[in-house]
Amino acid sequence: MIRVEALTKTYPGVEAVRDISFTVPAGEIFGFVGPNGAGKTTTMKVLATLLRPSSGGAWVDGVDVLQAPHLVRGKIGYMPDFFGVYDRLTVAEYLSFYANCYRVPRRRWAKLVADLLELINLPEKRDAQVDSLSRGMKQRLCLARALVHDPLVLILDEPASGLDPRARIEMRELLRELKSMGKTILISSHILPELAELCTSFGILDRGRMVASGPLEAIAGSGGILPRIRVRLGSDPNHAAYVVRQFPGVRDATLDDEGMEVTYEGGEPEAGMILAGLMSAGVRVTGFAPVEDNLEETFMRVTGAVPPA
Amino acid sequence: MRAVVANLLWNPIVEKELRSRMRTWRAPCTITLFLFALGAAGYVALLAAVAFSSATGGGYSGAAGPGIFGTLTVCELILILFIAPALTAGAISGERDRQTLDLLLVTPVRPVSIVLGKLIASLAFVVLLILLSVPLFSFVFLFGGVALDQLLSAVLIGLVTALVLGSFGLLASTLSRGSIGATVGTYIATFLFLILPVVIPVFGNAVQGPNANYFEPGMPAYQLADPGVAAGSLIAAVFGVGHNTNGCNTDSNGVTTCTRYVNFGFSGGGSIGVAVPGRVVNGKVISPTFSQPQNETYTLSSDRVVTDGDKIIGGPFRGLRVWEAFVIVDTLIAAVALTAATLLLGRGGFRKPKRRRG
Numbered sequence: 001m002i003r004v005e006a007l008t009k010t011y012p013g014v015e016a017v018r019d020i021s022f023t024v025p026a027g028e029i030f031g032f033v034g035p036n037g038a039g040k041t042t043t044m045k046v047l048a049t050l051l052r053p054s055s056g057g058a059w060v061d062g063v064d065v066l067q068a069p070h071l072v073r074g075k076i077g078y079m080p081d082f083f084g085v086y087d088r089l090t091v092a093e094y095l096s097f098y099a100n101c102y103r104v105p106r107r108r109w110a111k112l113v114a115d116l117l118e119l120i121n122l123p124e125k126r127d128a129q130v131d132s133l134s135r136g137m138k139q140r141l142c143l144a145r146a147l148v149h150d151p152l153v154l155i156l157d158e159p160a161s162g163l164d165p166r167a168r169i170e171m172r173e174l175l176r177e178l179k180s181m182g183k184t185i186l187i188s189s190h191i192l193p194e195l196a197e198l199c200t201s202f203g204i205l206d207r208g209r210m211v212a213s214g215p216l217e218a219i220a221g222s223g224g225i226l227p228r229i230r231v232r233l234g235s236d237p238n239h240a241a242y243v244v245r246q247f248p249g250v251r252d253a254t255l256d257d258e259g260m261e262v263t264y265e266g267g268e269p270e271a272g273m274i275l276a277g278l279m280s281a282g283v284r285v286t287g288f289a290p291v292e293d294n295l296e297e298t299f300m301r302v303t304g305a306v307p308p309a
Numbered sequence: 310m311r312a313v314v315a316n317l318l319w320n321p322i323v324e325k326e327l328r329s330r331m332r333t334w335r336a337p338c339t340i341t342l343f344l345f346a347l348g349a350a351g352y353v354a355l356l357a358a359v360a361f362s363s364a365t366g367g368g369y370s371g372a373a374g375p376g377i378f379g380t381l382t383v384c385e386l387i388l389i390l391f392i393a394p395a396l397t398a399g400a401i402s403g404e405r406d407r408q409t410l411d412l413l414l415v416t417p418v419r420p421v422s423i424v425l426g427k428l429i430a431s432l433a434f435v436v437l438l439i440l441l442s443v444p445l446f447s448f449v450f451l452f453g454g455v456a457l458d459q460l461l462s463a464v465l466i467g468l469v470t471a472l473v474l475g476s477f478g479l480l481a482s483t484l485s486r487g488s489i490g491a492t493v494g495t496y497i498a499t500f501l502f503l504i505l506p507v508v509i510p511v512f513g514n515a516v517q518g519p520n521a522n523y524f525e526p527g528m529p530a531y532q533l534a535d536p537g538v539a540a541g542s543l544i545a546a547v548f549g550v551g552h553n554t555n556g557c558n559t560d561s562n563g564v565t566t567c568t569r570y571v572n573f574g575f576s577g578g579g580s581i582g583v584a585v586p587g588r589v590v591n592g593k594v595i596s597p598t599f600s601q602p603q604n605e606t607y608t609l610s611s612d613r614v615v616t617d618g619d620k621i622i623g624g625p626f627r628g629l630r631v632w633e634a635f636v637i638v639d640t641l642i643a644a645v646a647l648t649a650a651t652l653l654l655g656r657g658g659f660r661k662p663k664r665r666r667g
């Protein structure tokens with residue numbers, strides 16, 4: 001549904017994006033992760049027909065973004081990272097204006113506005129001035145605005161930035177609902193946990209390059225990311241660490257207050273061998289579980305960068 | 310057929326702009342101030358006409374109507390010069406400031422529709438102002454001396470002035486990143502547009518020396534683009550003031566020959582000499598001289614026009630009224646500015662996006 005190939009965008013003196021390629025199949029939710037300035041917004045603006053790349057290409061639903069931007073515009077709903085609303089318009093007028101821009105027939109506006117406000121949970125604000133809404137409401141309204149023409153693809157640049165926790169949860173619910181509606185979504189964030197459960201696959205960007213992409217497990221299992229096991233101990237930790245370090249596949253074993261964390265090469269069978277080895281060496285194991293890599297940690301490991309708070 | 314027409318008329322921008330513009334206090338305030346300023350100017354012109362006629366000891370002179378008409382026309386033009394750029398200068402850059410431009414550019418609304426929509430919405434407000442001023446203008450008919458078509462010409466000059474300045478505003482608005490820059494740029498462009506055509510010849514003379522062609526007959530054709538020239542010629546026609554010309558002839562080769570009445574001589578006995586500035590006849594400068602009033606025949610340069618009142622009698626556009634030429638030239642200028650604005654707006658990534666990371 002979305003295809004980007006060898007996309008490069010340079011500004012004088014700055015290389016915003018370099019040689020980025022990825023595809024998002026229909027119905028998938030692709031999460032763009034990376035620190036500020038990594039090139040997420042630039043890539044999304046190219047897909048939204050707002051920016052011409054220096055080289056490379058992009059396609060939405062098989063249509064070339066560079067050759068036929070006017071056709072692409074009808075297929076995508078775009079929500080930029082910074083957006084404004086018009087003053088002196090009511091919520092209904094605001095949505096109707098964009099419905100008109102997308103050539104939705106006039107007779108369908110009233111129903112459309114009602115449906116969209118229902119979706120974003122703001123039906124009582126129909127006649128409120130857009131300016132008077134809270135930030136979270138404006139952000140949801142902007143998402144509704146991107147949906148007026150029922151697009152196949154949504155390009156959402158940091159839809160939850162600047163929201164308080166409650167508004168963020170509401171936004172997450174909304175995105176989940178869109179997912180269930182079968183939209184293909186490209187979403188970016190530098191606040192990682194909010195993406196982890198929502199997305200089917202990820203692209204990790206750093207300084208204009210795609211550092212890793214694919215489903216979370218695939219990213220976690222490649223590129224120097226090794227599986228880890230958390231071991232709870234009922235006996236001398238130093239002895240346990242000594243024992244475990246003797247195994248050929250084990251790279252590292254660190255001790256902390258809660259026990260030991262073992263980094264190793266391989267998969268489940270190797271983990272079983274480690275457990276068996278520990279037992280036979282007399283180490284009392286009270287807990288033994290693989291560490292579930294969350295997106296944030298993966299991200300930190302892959303980019304070697306500390307994600308912003 | 311109906312679908313085609315509906316497609317051509319489809320412009321969501323116009324509807325939205327008109328709606329939100331009339332919701333501010335600025336719109337009624339502008340209208341009130343506009344009418345107040347125009348009414349005050351007309352009242353002063355009326356008082357002046359009354360004072361003049363009583364000072365000269367008789368009823369209303371024939372100049373009362375033209376006087377009020379001229380005052381109102383000039384004042385309306387000046388007000389439009391201030392209002393029209395302000396209406397469009399913020400049109401695109403304001404969307405940029407408000408961060409709504411991208412939201413608009415990702416819709417199927419084409420850049421040309423955005424530019425035209427903004428222009429039409431702004432011009433609609435100017436049309437409203439001009440329509441509201443018609444009752445004031447109608448006072449002129451109480452005194453006579455002004456024909457209906459002359460009044461309509463004044464209205465048209467005002468409209469086309471708003472069109473061309475509005476187009477400048479849109480172009481500046483597209484070029485500029487912020488509204489303040491766009492507004493300043495538009496007012497500078499407006500000022501130059503009004504002043505330059507009139508100043509260039511004078512400036513040229515200053516460079517070339519005192520005997521240069523200040524007195525070359527006619528005026529440079531590019532002055533026809535100046536709304537001030539158009540309004541001035543119309544007012545001159547209403548007052549019945551013509552050029553000191555006795556007509557022009559254009560031969561089959563396109564060479565125009567005119568005759569003018571020269572009255573640079575002196576009266577009063579001939580004992581005191583009056584230095585007469587040099588003037589150009591047939592490309593030669595006639596040095597300061599004393600002459601009896603006489604007819605003088607000269608060949609008109611191809612880039613100059615000769616007018617008689619508001620009629621163009623020689624050079625390009627001959628046969629048209631000055632205001633007709635103004636309407637043609639300035640509509641073309643507006644079209645060029647609007648085309649440029651559309652192309653700039655359509656070029657994605659024209660400007661490096663501001664780093665606005667929070």
